[in-house]
Each structure stands twice: as structure tokens, then as C-alpha cells.
Amino acid sequence: MTVATRVIDPSAVRRSRNTGILFILIGIAIVLLFARTAEPGQTARMVLNPARQTAALRIPDVVLPVLPSLYAMAGLSVVLGVLQIVRGFGRLEGVILGLVAGFLALSFLTWAARGRSLNLIGIFETTLQRAMPIALAALSGVLCERSGVINIAIEGMMLTAALTSALFGSVSGSLWVGVLVSLIFGALLGALLAVMSVRYKVNQIITGTAINILAIGATSYISARYLATNPALNSPGRFPNVGVPLLSRLPLLGPVFFETNVIVYLTLVLLVVVHVMLFYTPWGLRTRAVGEHPRAADTLGIDVYRVRYVNVIAGGMVAALGGVFLVLGSVPRFDELMTAGKGFIGLAALIFGKWTPFGSFGASLIFGFTDTFQARLQILQVPIPSQFMRMAPYLITMIVLAGVVGRAVPPAADGEPYEKQ
Amino acid sequence: MDQETTLQERTPPEEGRDVRRPPRRRRVWGWLGELLIPILAIVTAFVLSGVFILITDVQVVNAFTRIPRRVAVPFTDPEDEISLEEALRYHPNEVIVGDTVEVDGRMLRVVEEVDDPDAEIALEEARALFPELRDGVTIYLDFFDKPQTGLRTAWNAIRTAYGALFEGAIGDPARIAAAIRAWLAGDPSGLPTAFYPITESLVAATPYILVGLAVALGFRAGLFNIGAEGQYFVGGLTSVFVGYSIQGLPLIIHLPLMLLAGVVGAGIWGAIPGLLKATTGAHEVINTIMMNYIAFALSDWLLSGPMMRPGGFRPISPAIAPSAMLPRLFPSPIRFHAGFFLALACAALVYWLLFHTTIGFELRTVGANPRAARYAGMSITRNYVLAMFLSGGLAGLAGANDISGLIGYMPNAFSAGYGFDSIALALLGRSHPVGVVLAALLFGTLRTGATRMQSAAQIPVDIIEILQAMVIIFIAAPEIIRALYCLRRQRGEAGRVLPSEGAAS
Numbered sequence: 059m060t061v062a063t064r065v066i067d068p069s070a071v072r073r074s075r076n077t078g079i080l081f082i083l084i085g086i087a088i089v090l091l092f093a094r095t096a097e098p099g100q101t102a103r104m105v106l107n108p109a110r111q112t113a114a115l116r117i118p119d120v121v122l123p124v125l126p127s128l129y130a131m132a133g134l135s136v137v138l139g140v141l142q143i144v145r146g147f148g149r150l151e152g153v154i155l156g157l158v159a160g161f162l163a164l165s166f167l168t169w170a171a172r173g174r175s176l177n178l179i180g181i182f183e184t185t186l187q188r189a190m191p192i193a194l195a196a197l198s199g200v201l202c203e204r205s206g207v208i209n210i211a212i213e214g215m216m217l218t219a220a221l222t223s224a225l226f227g228s229v230s231g232s233l234w235v236g237v238l239v240s241l242i243f244g245a246l247l248g249a250l251l252a253v254m255s256v257r258y259k260v261n262q263i264i265t266g267t268a269i270n271i272l273a274i275g276a277t278s279y280i281s282a283r284y285l286a287t288n289p290a291l292n293s294p295g296r297f298p299n300v301g302v303p304l305l306s307r308l309p310l311l312g313p314v315f316f317e318t319n320v321i322v323y324l325t326l327v328l329l330v331v332v333h334v335m336l337f338y339t340p341w342g343l344r345t346r347a348v349g350e351h352p353r354a355a356d357t358l359g360i361d362v363y364r365v366r367y368v369n370v371i372a373g374g375m376v377a378a379l380g381g382v383f384l385v386l387g388s389v390p391r392f393d394e395l396m397t398a399g400k401g402f403i404g405l406a407a408l409i410f411g412k413w414t415p416f417g418s419f420g421a422s423l424i425f426g427f428t429d430t431f432q433a434r435l436q437i438l439q440v441p442i443p444s445q446f447m448r449m450a451p452y453l454i455t456m457i458v459l460a461g462v463v464g465r466a467v468p469p470a471a472d473g474e475p476y477e478k479q
Numbered sequence: 480m481d482q483e484t485t486l487q488e489r490t491p492p493e494e495g496r497d498v499r500r501p502p503r504r505r506r507v508w509g510w511l512g513e514l515l516i517p518i519l520a521i522v523t524a525f526v527l528s529g530v531f532i533l534i535t536d537v538q539v540v541n542a543f544t545r546i547p548r549r550v551a552v553p554f555t556d557p558e559d560e561i562s563l564e565e566a567l568r569y570h571p572n573e574v575i576v577g578d579t580v581e582v583d584g585r586m587l588r589v590v591e592e593v594d595d596p597d598a599e600i601a602l603e604e605a606r607a608l609f610p611e612l613r614d615g616v617t618i619y620l621d622f623f624d625k626p627q628t629g630l631r632t633a634w635n636a637i638r639t640a641y642g643a644l645f646e647g648a649i650g651d652p653a654r655i656a657a658a659i660r661a662w663l664a665g666d667p668s669g670l671p672t673a674f675y676p677i678t679e680s681l682v683a684a685t686p687y688i689l690v691g692l693a694v695a696l697g698f699r700a701g702l703f704n705i706g707a708e709g710q711y712f713v714g715g716l717t718s719v720f721v722g723y724s725i726q727g728l729p730l731i732i733h734l735p736l737m738l739l740a741g742v743v744g745a746g747i748w749g750a751i752p753g754l755l756k757a758t759t760g761a762h763e764v765i766n767t768i769m770m771n772y773i774a775f776a777l778s779d780w781l782l783s784g785p786m787m788r789p790g791g792f793r794p795i796s797p798a799i800a801p802s803a804m805l806p807r808l809f810p811s812p813i814r815f816h817a818g819f820f821l822a823l824a825c826a827a828l829v830y831w832l833l834f835h836t837t838i839g840f841e842l843r844t845v846g847a848n849p850r851a852a853r854y855a856g857m858s859i860t861r862n863y864v865l866a867m868f869l870s871g872g873l874a875g876l877a878g879a880n881d882i883s884g885l886i887g888y889m890p891n892a893f894s895a896g897y898g899f900d901s902i903a904l905a906l907l908g909r910s911h912p913v914g915v916v917l918a919a920l921l922f923g924t925l926r927t928g929a930t931r932m933q934s935a936a937q938i939p940v941d942i943i944e945i946l947q948a949m950v951i952i953f954i955a956a957p958e959i960i961r962a963l964y965c966l967r968r969q970r971g972e973a974g975r976v977l978p979s980e981g982a983a984s
Contacts, residue, residue, distance in 0.1 A: 283938075
């Protein structure tokens with residue numbers, strides 16, 4: 059329904075205009091918030107080499123004159139905003155949005171680093187690390203929701219996987235055993251969600267909530283009873299950072315993307331694979347058909363239930379990988395409630411990224427960036443309470459969901475059980 | 480949206496809701512049927528939680544897999560022995576070790592200490608299993624060699640856990656009886672301690688009633704309020720502000736004012752997702768979750784900034800004025816306060832509002848079928864906003880109530896996970912105020928008992944979460960319960976109170 063009427067939808071025109079206005083507002087904000095408080099002649103030194111020893115080619119630091127850079131980025135944002143209102147960018151709108159968001163972030167960094175130096179690579183690295191679980195959660199959401207099953211249990215799946223990876227990784231002494239067991243548990247929880255929502259047609263929000271509560275309860279229970287008293291059960295070790303030959307020598311990209319651990323590589327590969335599968339293979343077509351119009355898909359001979367089972371179980375495994383990353387990819391230890399809402403932020407990234415793999419990855423990076431930044435605000439002596447930075451991802455999501463800017467249309471059959479006839 | 484198009488195909492007249500009043504016998508059975516599923520769900524959840532306790536208990540697992548036995552020569556059946564200490568109770572000053580005494584018609588040999596029958600095995604018995612065995616060694620049996628050992632360990636583990644749960648929630652029956660007897664004899668000093676657990680359960684049930692009502696009211700209007708947690712926080716913030724910033728008012732004005740501040744603040748907070756849903760179609764589930772995290776960050780900022788208690792380092796608010804405290808009804812240590820009756824009054828109010836007023840009728844109509852409601856001239860926007868305002872307000876009242884009745888200030892780690900519990904409560908109570916009150920009493924009891932279970936049986940309180948999750952699953956999918964207990968399907972009742980699918984647009 060909604061797809062057919064999109065072309066003449068007056069609200070789409072309004073949204074496009076709102077996006078343009080947002081770009082202009084960002085331009086004005088850069089001037090008002092940052093440029094106003096910067097002094098003329100100040101420079102910001104951006105260090106583009108990691109602080110540690112790496113294989114990457116060293117490149118010289120970039121010294122930005124603060125005021126001219128800020129005005130340039132503000133001006134560009136305004137120009138793009140005007141262009142957006144006048145003629146629109148069509149398919150490129152998402153890229154332009156990312157660009158303007160990047161301007162905002164970069165001018166923030168330039169302003170924060172005025173009169174001293176800032177290691178950009180360090181910030182990018184942390185951003186990627188923080189974005190990784192969110193990206194995996196969002197990717198899990200892509201798999202589930204594209205087939206029409208809302209998965210708000212991602213949080214619980216991640217939490218369970220975090221525990222199992224820590225526990226089984228420690229007990230077996232092999233990290234891969236931890237990964238494997240976690241994937242199995244993720245698949246089991248996915249199967250539970252699938253059975254409840256496909257076979258029993260229980261409301262998916264309720265099932266998801268139940269799985270979340272179950273995961274919170276069970277992980278806290280085992281953690282309190284065993285891991286807390288027996289540290290040997292909770293020290294699995296961490297996947298080491300491995301450089302990719304050649305690629306890790308790239309300046310900028312090398313240290314950030316190609317000198318991390320194997321789970322990050324796995325995620326990046328998975329991202330591309332899911333994108334290709336979703337948009338260029340029969341499986342992807344079926345998935346999207348089931349998510350948009352299950353009855354039509356059924357009429358064409360697609361087994362709706364099977365598609366949903368497969369996707370939700372796969373989604374559970376991807377979410378589990380996110381949980382594994384939290385433990386084996388970063389701090390090698392399980393803590394109670396350590397996911398701290400990352401599964402839900404993943405859902406936000408999913409909506410922000412319009413239910414596409416790359417879009418949601420981009421959104422995860424933005425959320426990872428705000429997360430990185432709110433931790434550093436104090437160090438940078440920025441007079442904004444870090445809590446407001448922490449609110450940003452959620453506020454952005456609500457704004458996007460409300461359709462003020464951009465357009466977030468869920469798959470038409472999202473969350474609706476399908477009854478065979 | 481599919482509902483209308485498929486309505487004719489899906490509900491043949493004979494299976495649909497009967498317009499005429501069913502005969503009396505059917506009505507009674509219907510009532511029992513409504514109760515049967517929740518009760519079976521709770522029982523099953525208890526059983527499964529017990530299984531979870533067992534399979535995560537190292538001792539029990541060992542008793543089922545590797546039972547160590549010392550091969551004893553000669554082996555005497557401990558059933559025929561009595562410890563010296565115990566024998567002396569029957570025959571004071573007359574027995575020494577080695578004697579044989581008569582207890583309850585059985586001849587028992589007096590020993591220093593009765594051997595644990597589970598730790599030893601007779602040589603012949605052991606040789607039957609391992610022919611080349613010498614005495615004095617330890618052998619390991621598995622479950623099937625001596626099933627009673629494993630079963631006994633398992634039973635003991637469960638009994639300790641659930642016994643502590645019961646005792647912590649209701650109190651020790653013997654102690655209560657003794658206290659009442661002493662009271663009748665004119666000594667009321669034992670009463671507070673005896674009744675302490677049960678009053679604690681009621682205290683714990685109070686916020687549960689309110690958040691359960693909040694979610695149930697949302698359900699009735701077709702809305703999923705997952706944001707009870709955040710609304711509880713916001714209600715706490717606004718009410719505590721009124722509680723500490725105003726001084727010198729009489730209780731009769733200050734207390735209602737503080738509670739009202741909690742209701743209004745959280746109500747407005749909750750109304751935002753309702754408004755967004757009505758005007759832009761944004762799903763309230765995502766928005767309420769997002770607003771939870773915004774509320775946490777907001778309260779973190781307020782409590783470590785503008786609302787922080789002066790002269791301290793901890794992120795807590797100043798203490799509220801005594802005139803804003805809900806009165807306690809019994810002397811210390813009993814914390815039972817007037818908030819419980821407030822919560823009951825709210826339940827009655829919600830019942831009246833939902834089922835006996837035009838407003839309630841509109842809310843339920845919008846919840847059952849938004850399109851029909853709009854066709855009948857009801858405003859979807861107004862009803863969504865109103866429902867979420869009331870829902871948020873109830874959750875906020877829970878926060879205000881906890882501050883005003885129990886702690887007296889707002890700490891940063893405030894809620895105990897009401898956001899998710901409230902959904903379980905509303906489901907278990909079938910979105911009916913009476914059901915919610917009953918469910919809340921149960922959950923309050925469980926929570927209080929679980930605290931005791933943690934201290935007495937080393938079972939972490941989190942077992943309650945597992946129990947609740949299973950209750951949700953079984954209530955939401957009664958087919959599972961029906962299949963487990965071979966029940967026949969009730970006509971057209973299941974899932975009636977849930978927000979209708981497709982109400983999203």
C-alpha cells in the first residue's frame with residue numbers, strides 16, 4: 059500500500075524539505091555552537107597515526123585552522139540543505155545525510171581540539187569498537203524484521219551469548235568453543251522466538267520481552283551463583299588483534315579496520331554477505347516478499363513459515379555474535395547486564411538505517427561515535443554534560459521514527475503473525 | 480489492517496462470541512477456565528524454575544552423575560543406628576556408645592555419630608558392581624546404581640529453596656501461630672517479627688499493582704507501554720522535587736501534591752509516545768524504550784547536577800520533607816504504609832474508568848478496533864494520548880509512592896526492573912484491574928521470598944525473573960499449557976486482551 063503511493067505522497071515532499079531544513083540548521087548550529095566560541099588564528103592538530111606501533115604507513119598530522127574549517131563545513135551544510143530543498147538528492151539522500159552528520163561530528167572535533175592536538179585514529183578505533191555490537195544487533199534485526207518478525211529480544215540474546223562465551227571459553231580454554239556454544243544458544247533463543255511467533259502466533263513484543271526477562275534472569279543467576287565466586291570460570295581471554303596483510307599498511311583505514319580482531323572482520327564480511335543475499339539472491343527476494351506481503355508470497359508458493367524460521371534463527375545467531383564480541387572481542391569478562399541496552403540501540407540503528415544492512419551499519423557508527431564521545435567529553439573539557447550526549451542516539455531515533463527527517467518505513471507485515479489459509 | 484478484510488472468512492457465526500448470555504453452568508465453568516490457565520502457568524513456571532535450580536546446582540548434578548562412596552567393612556545400616564546425643568534425649572544418663580536402646584519400638588545401636596548412608600557402601604554390594612574391589616577405597620556410582628541418593632539430594636535442594644521462598648514471603652507458620660497465641664495471652668511483642676514477612680510482601684506488591692495497572696490500561700487501549708521503567712523514574716524525579724523543595728506545608732496538602740506531581744510528570748512523559756503514534760504512526764514500543772534510556776540519562780544528570788543533595792558526593796536527591804511522607808501504619812520495623820491502600824484505590828478507579836464510563840468505553844473501542852472507533856466519531860489521537868497519559872501517570876505514581884512511602888529520597892539506581900515485570904503482571908492479570916492486583920500480590924510475595932531464598936539457600940534472587948519470563952510465555956501462549964495438560968480449547972477467548980495486531984497504523 060504505502061510503497062505504491064510513495065511517489066505522490068505529499069508527506070514525502072514535506073520530509074524532504076524537513077531534511078533540507080535540518081542540514082541548514084546543522085550549518086547554523088556549527089556556527090553558533092562552535093565557531094562563535096573559537097578564537098581567530100587558533101589551529102587544531104589532528105593526529106592521523108595510531109599511538110601504538112603499527113604496520114601502517116605514517117602520514118603527517120593535519121593542522122586545521124579552526125575558524126576557516128568550521129565556516130567551510132557550515133557553509134557546505136547550508137548549501138547542501140538548500141540544494142536538498144530546491145531539487146532533492148533522490149537516492150543519494152542517505153549519503154548526503156551521512157556527509158552532513160560527518161561535518162557536524164568533524165566540526166565538533168575541530169572545535170574540541172582547538173589550540174591542541176587530538177588523535178583522530180584513536181577516536182575512530184574506539185568508535186568502531188563501540189559500534190560493533192550495535193551493528194551486529196541491527197544486522198540481526200535486519201534478518202528478522204525483513205521477514206516480518208519484530209525481534210526486541212536481541213538484547214537478551216546478546217546477554218546470553220556474552221555469558222556463554224565467557225563461561226565456555228573459560229572452561230574449554232578455547233575461544234572458538236565459546237563462540238560456537240554462544241552461536242548455538244543464540245540460535246536456540248531465535249528458535250524460541252520463531253516458534254512462539256510463527257507457530258503459536260503470540261504477540262512478538264510479548265515473546266521478545268519474555269526472552270529478555272529470561273535472559274536477564276538466567277545470566278544474572280548463573281553469574282551470581284558461579285562466576286562471581288569462581289573467577290576461573292570468567293576469564294576466557296580475548297581474541298588478539300591480527301593485521302590483515304597489505305591492507306593493514308593503508309594509512310587511516312589500515313589501523314582502524316584492518317588491525318583488529320577476528321570478530322570485527324567476521325562482522326564486516328557478514329555485513330556484505332547479508333546485503334548481497336538480501337538484495338541479489340532468491341533467498342533475499344523471498345525474505346522481503348514474506349516481510350512485505352506474506353499472503354502474496356504464500357500464493358506464489360513460498361513457504362512463509364520456513365522463511366521466518368530460518369531468518370529468525372539466523373538473526374539469533376548474529377545477535378549472539380554481538381554478545382560474543384562484547385566479551386571475547388573487548389573486555390574478556392562477563393558482567394551482569396553488561397549489554398546495557400545495546401540490543402535496543404541496535405533496533406534504533408535498524409530504524410535509522412531504514413532496515414538495510416549498510417544503512418544500519420552507518421547508523422551504528424554514528425551511535426558508536428556519540429558513545430565514544432560522551433566518555434571523552436570530560437577529558438576534552440567540553441562544557442556539555444555527558445548525559446546529554448548519551449541521550450542523543452535515542453532522541454535521533456525518535457525523530458527519525460516520527461518521520462520528521464528521512465523516512466523510516468518498516469516492512470509492511472512487520473510484527474504480524476501469518477495465518478495460513 | 481488485515482482484520483477487517485478477513486473477518487468474514489475467519490469467524491463463522493457458530494464459533495464467534497455468543498451474543499446471548501450463556502447458561503449459568505457455562506458461566507461458572509468459564510470463570511474457572513479463565514483461572515485455570517493462569518494457575519497452571521504459574522505451577523508450570525515453578526516446576527521449570529525448580530528444574531533450572533537443579534541443573535545449575537553442582538551438588539545435585541554430582542549426585543546424578545558421580546556419587547562418591549567409601550567402601551565400608553563392616554557395613555552397618557545407618558537405619559539401625561542412633562547417635563549418642565539423640566539416644567540421651569530418650570534415655571537420659573543411661574546410655575553409652577555400644578549399647579542397644581529401644582526407640583519407638585525399634586532396637587537401635589548407639590554410636591558416636593550416625594554415618595551418612597549416602598557416603599558408604601557395603602563391600603558385598605560394591606563387589607557386585609566391581610568384582611576385583613578391595614575394601615577401604617572410594618568408588619564412584621552413577622545415578623542408576625543408587626537412584627534414591629540423587630533424588631534425595633535434588634529434593635533437598637528444591638525443598639530448601641522453595642521452603643525459604645515461602646517462609647520469606649509469608650512467614651514461618653509455627654512462629655505466626657505462637658505469636659498469635661502469645662498475643663491472645665496478652666503479650667503482643669512477638670507480632671511484628673512474625674508478621675514482618677507478610678507485610679514486606681504487601682509493601683513489595685504496592686508498586687507492582689500500580690505499574691501492572693499502567694501496562695494493563697495501555698493494553699486495553701491497544702498500546703504497548705514498555706516504558707513503565709522510565710515513567711517510574713520520571714515520576715520519582717518530579718515527585719521528589721515537590722517533596723523536598725516545598726517546606727512547611729501540612730501533610731494533607733503536601734503529600735497529595737507530591738503524589739500528583741509524580742502522576743502528572745510521568746503522565747506527560749508517557750503521553751509523548753502516544754502523541755507520536757497518533758500523529759506520525761511511530762511505533763510506541765520503540766519510542767517508549769528510547770524514552771526509558773532518555774529518562775535514565777536525564778535522572779543521572781539531574782541527580783548528579785541540579786538536584787544533587789548539597790554537601791554530598793553521591794548522586795542522590797535531598798530528603799523529602801516529613802510532610803510528604805506516606806504514613807506508616809505499624810511501628811518499626813514494619814514498613815507497611817498507606818500506599819498499599821492508595822494502590823488498591825487506583826485499581827478500583829481504573830476498573831470504574833475502564834468499564835463504567837464513556838471515557839473507558841472509548842479507550843477500549845480504540846484498542847479493539849481503531850478504524851471502527853474513528854468511524855464512530857472517536858478521536859484516535861485524543862484516546863492514545865489520554866491512555867498513555869494515564870498509563871504513564873500510574874507508573875509515575877508507583878515511583879512517587881516508593882519515594883514517599885519507603886526511601887524518602889531519590890537514589891540514582893532507583894527502579895528494580897519494573898518495566899519488564901509490569902508486562903508480566905498485566906498479562907497474568909489479563910489486563911483486568913482485579914487480575915492485576917492478584918498478580919501483583921503474587922509477584923510481591925515472590926520478590927520478598929526470593930530475598931530470603933538468597934540468604935538462606937544461596938539461590939540468587941534472579942530466579943524470580945526466570946519464573947516471570949516463563950509465566951509470560953505460558954500466559955501468552957496458552958496452547959503450550961493446554962498441550963501439556965491435555966486440556967481442550969476454550970472458545971474464542973485466548974489473547975483477547977492483547978493489543979490487536981495491525982493497530983499500529
